[in-house]
Structures are given as structure tokens and as C-alpha cells.
Amino acid sequence: MNSKPAVKKNFTVTTPLYYVNDMPHIGSAYTTIAADILGRYWRLRGEEVLTITGTDEHGLKIQRTAAERGKDPQTHCDEIARGFRSLWEKLNIRYDRFSRTTAKNHEAIVEEFFQRVWDNGDIYKGQQKGWYCVGCEEFKEERELLEGHRCPLHSNKPTEWRDEQNYFFRLSKYQNQLQTLYQEHPEFIQPESRRNEVLSFVDRGLQDFSISRVNLDWGFPVPTDGEHTLYVWFDALLGYVTALLEPEDKPTLENALKHWWPVQTHLIGKDILRFHAIYWPAMLMSAGLPLPHRVFGHGFLTKDGKKMGKSLGNTLDPFDLLDRYGADAVRYYFMKEIEFGKDGDFSETRFINVLNADLANDLGNLLNRTLGMAKKYCQAIVPEINPDEISTENPLKAVGLSLRSTVENHYSNLAYSQASEAILTLVRESNKYIDDRAPWTLYKQGEKDRVAIVLYSVLESVRLSAYLLSPIIPRISTAIYQQLGFDLDFDNSTGVNSIAPFTSHAQWGILPGGQPLRKPKPVFQRLEAICN
Ligand SMILES: Nc1ncnc2c1ncn2[C@@H]1O[C@H](COP(=O)(O)OP(=O)(O)OP(=O)(O)O)[C@@H](O)[C@H]1O
Numbered sequence: 341m342n343s344k345p346a347v348k349k350n351f352t353v354t355t356p357l358y359y360v361n362d363m364p365h366i367g368s369a370y371t372t373i374a375a376d377i378l379g380r381y382w383r384l385r386g387e388e389v390l391t392i393t394g395t396d397e398h399g400l401k402i403q404r405t406a407a408e409r410g411k412d413p414q415t416h417c418d419e420i421a422r423g424f425r426s427l428w429e430k431l432n433i434r435y436d437r438f439s440r441t442t443a444k445n446h447e448a449i450v451e452e453f454f455q456r457v458w459d460n461g462d463i464y465k466g467q468q469k470g471w472y473c474v475g476c477e478e479f480k481e482e483r484e485l486l487e488g489h490r491c492p493l494h495s496n497k498p499t500e501w502r503d504e505q506n507y508f509f510r511l512s513k514y515q516n517q518l519q520t521l522y523q524e525h526p527e528f529i530q531p532e533s534r535r536n537e538v539l540s541f542v543d544r545g546l547q548d549f550s551i552s553r554v555n556l557d558w559g560f561p562v563p564t565d566g567e568h569t570l571y572v573w574f575d576a577l578l579g580y581v582t583a584l585l586e587p588e589d590k591p592t593l594e595n596a597l598k599h600w601w602p603v604q605t606h607l608i609g610k611d612i613l614r615f616h617a618i619y620w621p622a623m624l625m626s627a628g629l630p631l632p633h634r635v636f637g638h639g640f641l642t643k644d645g646k647k648m649g650k651s652l653g654n655t656l657d658p659f660d661l662l663d664r665y666g667a668d669a670v671r672y673y674f675m676k677e678i679e680f681g682k683d684g685d686f687s688e689t690r691f692i693n694v695l696n697a698d699l700a701n702d703l704g705n706l707l708n709r710t711l712g713m714a715k716k717y718c719q720a721i722v723p724e725i726n727p728d729e730i731s732t733e734n735p736l737k738a739v740g741l742s743l744r745s746t747v748e749n750h751y752s753n754l755a756y757s758q759a760s761e762a763i764l765t766l767v768r769e770s771n772k773y774i775d776d777r778a779p780w781t782l783y784k785q786g787e788k789d790r791v792a793i794v795l796y797s798v799l800e801s802v803r804l805s806a807y808l809l810s811p812i813i814p815r816i817s818t819a820i821y822q823q824l825g826f827d828l829d830f831d832n833s834t835g836v837n838s839i840a841p842f843t844s845h846a847q848w849g850i851l852p853g854g855q856p857l858r859k860p861k862p863v864f865q866r867l868e869a870i871c872n
Pocket residue numbers: 356357358359360361365366367368370371475476607608609610611612639640641642647648649650651652
């Protein structure tokens with residue numbers, strides 16, 4: 341039996357398959373931006389990458405929502421799934437697979453997986469009594485509920501009492517194996533705070549959970565008993581597996597798992613941690629399949645301290661934010677401003693201030709004024725300098741040389757805020773360096789060699805910053821690279837790998853002397869508060 345994450349050769353990252361009870365909101369965007377950044381970072385390094393997102397479309401909540409909208413469930417799902425796709429396009433999300441749990445090939449994967457778990461003796465019929473939250477699609481323990489059996493995660497809505505025959509998965513059998521997994525692979529659940537939550541939950545003892553429902557049409561029938569419908573989570577988690585099939589593949593587990601499995605990183609919000617860090621590995625153990633490498637449960641975007649969510653309806657409309665400020669602004673703000681893993685409130689004033697300070701003033705102005713000086717003092721070409729001959733006392737070279745390993749470390753740990761901060765340190769140092777060295781005075785004094793060193797150092801630092809920021813703000817990075825005379829587009833990773841390979845471009849000191857520079861154009865317009 342498998343209890344270890346397998347060693348990875350290629351890189352698969354997933355977002356949750358979002359529940360289609362409503363249109364996506366900024367919380368859905370948050371996880372998807374983070375997954376996109378990780379995928380882009382890996383691609384920049386030349387890794388083989390698969391990014392998966394999609395929608396989870398079965399279950400009672402969807403059946404009810406569709407009925408309330410006067411639609412049949414499939415039409416409802418199609419509409420909402422389209423909404424997710426159009427948001428990803430606006431956000432400049434690059435995904436390889438969009439997995440829908442109502443897709444034709446998914447049922448075959450679910451059936452085969454169910455059969456394996458069944459053959460392993462891990463499914464049995466029993467009586468399920470308890471409080472069911474339709475919002476969470478989950479039975480709740482008394483201690484998780486408020487007075488009156490209301491769910492705190494769903495506007496304190498009352499849960500529903502159920503007393504019915506269900507099929508159960510023997511989760512309790514996997515208690516020891518799960519504990520061994522968490523001990524031997526502390527990296528399996530990240531960050532540390534989430535790991536601790538899971539450990540203490542598992543230490544209190546695991547109970548079997550029901551994997552079927554009665555009186556529910558919208559889902560797959562239990563393969564061994566058509567009277568029951570499979571529980572939405574049992575089917576939803578397997579959407580990650582179905583996503584791995586190539587379009588021409590027959591839908592079998594063998595085909596699905598042959599290349600991209602196991603997933604390197606499942607990115608989720610902390611609300612669905614238990615499903616991914618406990619139920620999912622236990623189900624995979626039961627089916628005898630290798631385990632994913634890491635489950636990262638990030639924090640919540642909150643409004644007045646409460647999780648923003650579709651059910652609560654207290655969300656921020658990402659379409660509106662994107663229309664007003666653009667994709668790079670939204671991507672940068674949420675990744676830079678909220679430490680990944682922690683909760684964070686949104687404030688539009690802060691949004692504008694951060695973007696103006698970092699992207700318009702520090703980064704954008706730096707490029708603009710340096711290109712202006714390069715035109716004036718060096719005929720708009722990169723000064724012919726051998727970077728090896730620049731003293732290591734040069735403050736930009738000193739910061740630039742150590743930046744790659746710091747930033748690599750942060751990206752790998754999904755510490756995007758720290759990655760951005762480290763890169764911005766080089767940008768700020770560059771602004772200070774220009775002010776200190778005052779190339780305009782050096783030029784007047786006839787010190788052309790020193791002017792060349794100053795301008796080279798700054799242009800190279802802007803280049804390196806743009807390169808390392810490209811997973812987060814690909815369009816701004818592309819604009820910077822193009823003004824520095826490169827013909828590449830960070831949205832086309834194949835091109836980037838051949839023209840600007842990570843091994844050289846992630847280093848300080850590679851900007852080719854003599855390269856013609858282009859006309860400066862603001863890469864990020866200062867933002868004013870735009871109210872609708
Ligand atoms: N407020 C939020 N902050 C951060 N991520 C969120 C937030 N809300 C949703 N997400 C992301 O969406 C996932 C949950 O997807 P789901 O489709 O259930 O959305 P939801 O808005 O939480 O729905 P509901 O409010 O109906 O429970 C989370 O695990 C997380 O990845």
C-alpha cells in the first residue's frame with residue numbers, strides 16, 4: 341500500500357474545481373492567480389508543467405440553485421462554467437485543462453476508482469444520522485455548529501437533519517497511515533498552521549464518512565446501487581484525475597495517471613483543507629495510488645473580518661475590478677499585499693496606493709527615467725560594459741547576484757509576497773543608486789565611463805526585476821523587456837525559454853552591451869480611484 345508522495349519529474353498544479361452555485365468571485369480568482377503564478381514560474385525554469393482548474397457541478401446545492409433559477413441543472417452548470425472561463429481569460433490565467441465533473445469521461449474514471457475502493461473492502465452500507473449543511477455539502481459535527489444547528493460558514497443558515505441509509509468510506513482504517521504520512525512528509529500539508537489544524541483533527545480520531553446520498557438526482561449513481569447517488573466530494577476530487585486525460589485517451593485510470601500524476605501541488609483555500617489533506621489521501625491509499633506531493637491551504641480574503649463567499653454574497657466582483665484596473669494590477673496586489681497562507685481584508689485605497697508606489701513609481705519611473713538618460717548620454721543603446729568588471733561593491737550588483745536564489749526559494753514556497761518584496765528591494769536600491777550617483781552631473785564632468793557603469797547597472801537591475809516578476813505581472817514584464825530591446829512575450833513561455841532561459845536571465849549581468857533600446861513608454865499608468 342502506498343503512503344508516500346512519489347518523486348516528481350514533471351509539475352502539475354491544481355486549483356480547486358469551483359462549485360458552480362454562483363459566478364466566480366475574487367476568492368476564486370485568488371487561488372487561480374496563485375496557481376497560475378506557480379505554473380508560470382515552473383515554466384520559466386523550463387520544467388514540464390500542467391495547470392488544472394475547472395468546476396465541480398454535482399450535488400444538492402447545484403440542483404437547488406438551478407431550480408431556483410428555473411433552469412435545468414446542466415444548462416445552469418454550462419452558464420456558470422462559461423463565467424469561470426471568461427474570468428480566467430480576463431485575468432490572463434494560463435491553464436492547460438478545465439475539468440468539469442459533468443464531462444462525459446469523468447463518470448468512467450469515478451466508476452473505476454469506486455470499484456478499486458470497493459474491491460479493497462473500504463465501502464459499506466450504514467445509517468447516517470446527522471446535521472447536513474447544504475452550503476458546505478457536508479455532515480457537521482455538533483461542535484462545528486452554532487446554537488440551533490446553524491452553520492457559521494454559511495450565514496448562520498440552519499443545517500438539515502438527516503437520518504438515512506448511505507454508503508460509507510472506511511476513513512477510520514487509514515488513521516495510522518495518514519499520521520505516518522504527515523510525520524514522514526511534513527511538507528505534505530502547508531503552511532505549518534494548516535498542518536497543525538489537520539494533525540489535531542486527525543489525532544482526535546477519524547470517523548468513516550458517507551459517500552452517497554438518497555433523494556438526489558443530480559450526480560452519478562453509485563455503481564453498485566442505482567438507488568444511491570455518489571456524494572459530490574467523492575466525485576469532485578476525482579476531477580483532478582480526469583483532467584489528466586489527453587483528449588484522445590480512453591477514460592481509464594491507467595491512461596489518466598500515466599504521465600502527469602501525482603499532482604505536485606493542490607492549491608486550495610483553508611475551507612476545503614479536510615477534504616484534500618485527509619479524505620483525498622485516504623481515498624488514494626485505498627485505491628492503491630501514489631499520493632500528491634503537497635496540499636497548500638491558503639487563507640481567506642475577508643470583508644469586515646468574514647470570509648467572502650458566494651453563499652454569503654459579500655464578495656468583490658473581479659470582473660469590475662479588472663475592467664477598472666487591468667489584470668496585472670489585480671494579480672500583483674493580491675499576491676504582494678496579502679501574505680499567502682494568512683487572511684486579508686481588501687481596501688481599494690490600499691490597492692491604489694500599493695500599485696502606484698510599487699509599479700508606477702518605483703518600477704515604472706525607474707525604467708522611464710533610465711531609458712531617457714540612456715538616450716541622452718549613450719545614443720539609446722545598452723552601454724558596452726563587461727559586467728564581470730563591475731566592482732562587487734556596486735550596490736546593485738551585490739543585491740542582484742543574490743536575488744535569484746532568494747526569489748527561487750520564495751516562489752517554490754508560494755511566498756509570493758516575500759518574492760515581490762525581495763525584487764522590489766533591488767528596484768528601490770536602483771532608484772537610490774541613480775540619485776546618489778547623479779549620472780547627469782557625471783556626464784557634465786565628462787565622466788562618461790562612470791555614466792556607462794551607472795546606466796548599465798540600473799538597466800540590468802530593471803531587466804532582472806522584470807524577469808523575476810514575470811510570473812506575477814507578465815504583461816508589465818513583457819513591456820519592460822521589449823523596451824530594453826528584447827523581442828519576447830512572457831505570455832508565450834516556449835518562446836521565453838529559448839530566448840531568455842532561466843539559467844542565464846535569472847542572473848544579474850547578462851544584458852548585452854550594444855543592444856538597441858526602444859522608446860520609453862509608461863509600463864504602468866498611475867491609478868486614480870475610479871468609482872462606478
Ligand atoms: N474568501 C475567499 N478567500 C480566498 N479564497 C477563496 C475565498 N472564497 C473562495 N475561495 C476559493 O474558492 C474555494 C472554494 O470554492 P467554492 O466554489 O466553494 O467557493 P465559495 O465562494 O467559498 O462558495 P460558498 O460561499 O458557496 O461556500 C476555496 O477553497 C478557495 O480556493
